[in-house]
Amino acid sequence: MTDSPNRSVSRRSFLTSAGAVGALALAGCTEGPGSGTDNGLSGSIRISGSSTVYPVAQAVTEQFRSQNPGVEFNLSRDGSGGGFSNLFCEGNSDFNNASREISSDEEEQCSSNDIEYHEINVATDALTVIVNNDFASEYPGVTDMSIDQVRQIWRADGATTWQDVNGDWPDEAINRFGAADTSGTFDYFREAVLGEDANHTSDYSPTEQDNTILQGVQQGRYAIGYFGFSYYQDNQDAVTAVTLQAEDGDSYVEPTLENAKSGDYPLARPLFTYPKVSSLSQDHIAEFARYFVRQSANDSLIADQVGYVPKTEEGMQSELDALNEAISNA
Template sequence: MTDSPNGGVSRRSFLASTGAVGALALAGCTEGPSNGGSGDGSGSSGDSGSSQLSGEINITGSSTVYPIAFAVAKKFQSAHSGVDISVSPTGSGGGFSNHFCVGNAAFNNASRPITKEEEQLCSDNGVEYHEINIATDALTVIVNSENDWVDCMTPDQLKQIWRADGASTWAEVNSDWPDEPISRFGAAETSGTFDYFNETILGEETSHTTKYEATEKDNLILQGVQKDQYGIGYFGFAYYQGNKDAVKALGIDNGDGCVKPSLETAKSGKYKPLSRSLFTYPKKSALAEEHVAEFARYYVEQSANSSLIADEIGFVPKTEEDMQAELDALNAVIDEVQ
């Protein structure tokens, strides 16, 4: 993994590697604190003088949010080497169901809001949580670089490809396209990306096809599409941005012309309907511990760090105003539990 100048990791090397790992523990990180503007490590939490903080923090959840959590944890530990942080990309749903809502994680990252079923599971196990909006993503549909017949799709065309009993060849979607089988690569059912795509493109009345290569690992989606001229897949924009030379991103025509996924179109709201909010959920009881509370504050502060969130990782960061509102809400919860 290659360090970047501001203490994070280079987007290409980091995002190219993290899709393949199951978890990364950041115990004992000792590199020096980073420098920069607001929210980059010079805020109240990152260099607050709490160098004696110690303890463990277990973070599970979304593989899409994973690069943010990992980078933030790495930067936090540059000032607090006594805090051991484990970050596991279990998928949003997998994290809620198997870890967070049964009491085995301090945070769960999610690429969509917590569901009613997950809320009930947390309640059944006495787990109270606080929702934090961390960033905005542009969910990206990719095809093989040699695909010369399509640059843009409508939501309805995507629905034809990804619904159960949908199109089996490209020509069935558009008669001008090749009469060749569609090879699909996408998120597993435990993924928040799967949930968001399913809800946004397919809708409540339509099921996602099971005839595709399902995985939690973005690198496997990338590799599948990269090796198959007739492949198509989807994942978060950050992973595409780190691999632009490997595949082609499709624009989406939602009725107002073709719009390509980018930080700018996601921020402006023009990239519809595949722009989405990203979240992290700290457990309230964990926030009673000082090292967890300090990390949670730092996580929120970093959400406005453009050099990290936008330039390094590839998401739309929070504005300073929105970040402060999230921080105020978090501090109210911390005051409540401490």
Template sequence: MTRQSERNSRFSRREFLAATGGLGVAGLAGCTQDNPSGDATDEPTEAGSDGSGSGGDGGSDGLSGDISIAGSSTVFPLASAMAERFEEQHSDVSISLQSTGSGGGFANYFCTGQTDFNNASRPIQPEEEEQCGGNDVEPVELKVATDALTVIVNNDNDFLGDGLTVEQLNEIWSAESPPETWADVNSEWPDEPLELYGPSDASGTYDYFHETVIGEEGGHRQDYSPTEQDRTIIQGVAGSEYAMGYLGFAYYSQNQDTVQAVPIKDGEGDYVEPSLDTALSGEYTPLSRPLFTYPKVSALEEEHIAEFARFWIENSTSESIVADEVGYVPLSEDERDEMLEKIDSAVGGSA
């Protein structure tokens, strides 16, 4: 599997839906956008309520320029929603988005100085920070939402009962003596081959699942179908009765009629379904996780980029955008204020 990035997302989410004619998952196979979300239906909060930010006058406030963003496919739909709204308010600002995977974005775009932001579904790694430092790229970590990483199976799967334990997930996905059939995991399950779909190793979702389910000392099995496009995981699982996959909650939430989510049991606890509520409460362990975007300090020196960063964080508490439209848990007001302080500190420190 090559780490091939998607083409720039230069048409809006409305145009994307119009182009696909409202088709379901199968109808999206020929598109390179990795965006499960629907049309925008709400008005955004104005960034920079202190007068520094976004009004509704298009480009009349003087903001102009390009913004380039790569990275996580999980964060992509949220970034897309924020970018569309910002461009609507600032017609002279052009935002390009690529879904490359967290690691692919850091290694190939952000840390080489080619992009202004990198989205990530896990924290930046020490080796990535070292690569960035070698190219005079200083990242600023901004939390933008919380995700409930979701394990999915085919709608005809009726043998899992209450769900899966973390131990069973480990057994299924571990490279050490991986089971070949469902019956190898539980003798009461069908003696049918496991058909597995998941993100490639360029993905932060892969990294997070590897760390929390398999463990840092273990290896992720490689005899599965890896992809950087989450809709391909949906398609694969929907097309086979004995398939399983994992991906970000937003993609599942937009395809709940196509596949089913698997409740997960961690230790001695109960089986817990992935949802915004269980991710927020902390019940859905260990698969609830923070999502990030990383602007570089030098990019924040440009007013239109700093204003977009503020705009995104200002709207990160929006239930209608983050939860209802995209499918993630919004930030709390305290988290929002902390992230805004990070932006202001970076801008002030680079002045």
């Protein structure tokens, strides 16, 4: 999604869901820039949702709390969909992070519970496909794949061995590690790679934990996986990233921040957080939301520390203007 005004909406219907989630309480976080400054804010903030957006939220909450020690955070990795259905749309979190836009079913669930939200685009990711290092060394061609080949690997009725994808690759079973179906990364991958006519294979190891994907691919010689660029950037020696070709005749493009920013990388995607509008009536939550938006243009934090593409100053200001309007209406 390009830099654009946000939405504060609520629609009507029904959807029910339940489930338990794990949480990380950030009551004593590492000190960051501006530590020691107390702005007099106090209260708690519950943030649920995407594991992909989690590193951004974690960095921002740590910095905010160093300046506002009276504010405590409960931040968890539930998946975009798990966070929406089990927590946010049930009224049990103040923000839900998401690696894709809120779905129509989630909008209806929120509306049925009188939950109004505001959408904020906080960064851009380069969804990264990874393979095992030893496999890449033995078969260098596996590090260059077309989107069609990736589709063959991950569709329900697709390839079962690497040789099915390319006759020069080994006759070995494909060992897959990917996002669980409660994840926004799963939803985005299914839409961007598989398309409307194909289902995601069930023959894989699903998880909400990106480290589990990393370890699975690292330990399985004929393994493949996908997750957010941030996790690859932090573990570039552990696995090998695949360069991707969007269409026949196109160049193969590496997953980098520069290629995601330019739009050349085929799997560049926007990342979001969704504050609950009623929560924005509380000063500490409104100020944190503003801080989150301002940090979205912080190159040092978003690009250097976390590993995503930050907002432009102009894009950040547009988000901030829309947020302030939502706060004034809270």
